[in-house]
Amino acid sequence: VGDSLREALDRASQRQRLHMPGHFGIVPPGGEGLPWALDQTEVEGLDSLSDPRAVLRGLAGRAAAAFGATHAWLSVQGATLPVMAGTLATAPHGSVIAADRIAHRSVLAAAVVGRYQVRWVAGIWDEHWQLWLPAPLGAWESALNGARLAIATVPTYEGLARSPAELAAAGHRRAVPLFVDAAHGSHWGRAPGLPPHVLAQGADLVAHGLHKTEPVLTQTGLLLTGAWNPGPRLEEWWRRLSTSSPSYPLLASIERYVTERAAGDGGWQAFAADMRDVWTMARRLGFRVLQAEWEEHGGVADPAKLTLMGDGPALAARLRGLGAEPESVGLASLTLIVGPSAGMDPQRWERLLAGLGPPPPARHHGALPAPGAMRLAPFEADLAGWRRIQLREAAGHVAARALTPYPPGIPAVLPGEEISACMRDWLAHHGEAGLHVEGLDPGAEGGTLWIVD
Numbered sequence: 001v002g003d004s005l006r007e008a009l010d011r012a013s014q015r016q017r018l019h020m021p022g023h024f025g026i027v028p029p030g031g032e033g034l035p036w037a038l039d040q041t042e043v044e045g046l047d048s049l050s051d052p053r054a055v056l057r058g059l060a061g062r063a064a065a066a067f068g069a070t071h072a073w074l075s076v077q078g079a080t081l082p083v084m085a086g087t088l089a090t091a092p093h094g095s096v097i098a099a100d101r102i103a104h105r106s107v108l109a110a111a112v113v114g115r116y117q118v119r120w121v122a123g124i125w126d127e128h129w130q131l132w133l134p135a136p137l138g139a140w141e142s143a144l145n146g147a148r149l150a151i152a153t154v155p156t157y158e159g160l161a162r163s164p165a166e167l168a169a170a171g172h173r174r175a176v177p178l179f180v181d182a183a184h185g186s187h188w189g190r191a192p193g194l195p196p197h198v199l200a201q202g203a204d205l206v207a208h209g210l211h212k213t214e215p216v217l218t219q220t221g222l223l224l225t226g227a228w229n230p231g232p233r234l235e236e237w238w239r240r241l242s243t244s245s246p247s248y249p250l251l252a253s254i255e256r257y258v259t260e261r262a263a264g265d266g267g268w269q270a271f272a273a274d275m276r277d278v279w280t281m282a283r284r285l286g287f288r289v290l291q292a293e294w295e296e297h298g299g300v301a302d303p304a305k306l307t308l309m310g311d312g313p314a315l316a317a318r319l320r321g322l323g324a325e326p327e328s329v330g331l332a333s334l335t336l337i338v339g340p341s342a343g344m345d346p347q348r349w350e351r352l353l354a355g356l357g358p359p360p361p362a363r364h365h366g367a368l369p370a371p372g373a374m375r376l377a378p379f380e381a382d383l384a385g386w387r388r389i390q391l392r393e394a395a396g397h398v399a400a401r402a403l404t405p406y407p408p409g410i411p412a413v414l415p416g417e418e419i420s421a422c423m424r425d426w427l428a429h430h431g432e433a434g435l436h437v438e439g440l441d442p443g444a445e446g447g448t449l450w451i452v453d
């Protein structure tokens with residue numbers, strides 16, 4: 001297994017490169033500052049990402065150890081590859097799975113490929129914040145009976161969770177493995193003041209998007225397992241879905257991070273304490289802070305997120321006026337992602353929060369209607385004939401594609417779901433307000449969409 005990936009890359013860079021990629025490690029004009037030298041391919045001395053036997057196998061072993069996992073698979077396809085490969089390897093083709101209604105679209109993609117019958121577990125749409133809160137345990141209980149896999153999003157985009165340990169226990173009582181999509185929870189467990197890592201809370205499989213909250217290059221991720229062994233199908237699905245041209249600069253950034261993580265807390269303990277002071281500071285200035293409220297109600301909240309209530313677009317405009325860019329702009333909120341590397345100190349927070357306030361009241365966009373009846377599984381909707389119709393004719397029809405308002409980026413209608421008259425009106429209202437709905441093509445009279453014929 002031998003030396004580190006970085007050493008192997010440095011050695012390989014000293015040779016005349018007569019192989020892909022086409023820049024051969026030589027900085028092209030205008031490319032200064034980019035990691036050309038590290039951009040290698042799977043040549044002698046490096047390794048194969050889909051069948052690691054040398055430096056990448058060593059790196060995967062060190063990554064597993066740094067997270068307290070038994071095995072780690074390295075991803076240069078974000079958390080999307082871990083979610084899809086983990087799901088398809090675990091739940092047999094055509095089986096029943098239980099999945100969070102707030103799941104990322106990679107879960108939907110796996111559900112189509114795996115031809116699953118999906119029991120969607122609904123979260124709670126909060127009228128005031130106009131965003132999704134995690135589903136209560138009771139909503140999972142019935143969905144778990146007879147399922148072959150449960151997939152939960154922990155934490156949510158805004159850093160909220162209920163107890164993953166209770167969900168894992170509920171699954172294990174029924175012999176259902178729990179796959180936690182912790183794309184936003186790579187840093188959990190690194191220090192007191194952060195929630196424990198989801199593996200330590202009983203998850204069987206975990207997907208991380210490393211770049212979301214940790215200093216690692218975009219498009220890096222991990223799949224982790226604990227004591228539970230998903231068997232050879234995981235290797236097979238990983239290989240089927242992986243790129244055969246992995247990026248070594250991305251892998252080298254994973255190695256840098258794994259070394260840092262094994263050495264200490266990366267400043268997270270002090271950061272977690274400081275962020276709770278920032279929550280207090282924001283509240284003193286008149287803001288409602290989602291994470292602080294969630295924690296006060298007994299939930300688990302991530303200090304790396306700060307969600308303020310108010311007219312999201314207006315808050316974002318003020319923030320940009322102060323020279324900062326938010327992570328996401330909600331209808332009634334603004335979410336920032338921070339961490340020890342963000343370089344924010346109390347004085348900068350004070351200036352920023354004072355400049356944002358007083359909170360502009362949110363415009364109300366109406367209660368999100370309850371989901372319509374699920375008529376077809378996502379794969380059945382995919383295989384059916386599709387027809388384009390006007391939104392005004394949509395009530396009673398079954399959606400062929402997801403209809404996803406941005407924000408919050410979670411489908412209001414899933415493929416295979418019946419579109420109710422209330423949902424049609426709500427979508428029309430979104431369009432009139434100039435809000436973007438993915439899957440709804442703009443046009444006269446509210447636009448058009450694809451339905452199952």
Ligand SMILES: Cc1ncc(COP(=O)(O)O)c(C=O)c1O
Pocket residue numbers: 077078079080081083103104106153157181183184209219221
């Ligand atoms: C909950 C969740 N899971 C998975 C993903 C996919 O991660 P990536 O974009 O790194 O592939 C995302 C991305 O936003 C996400 O929010």
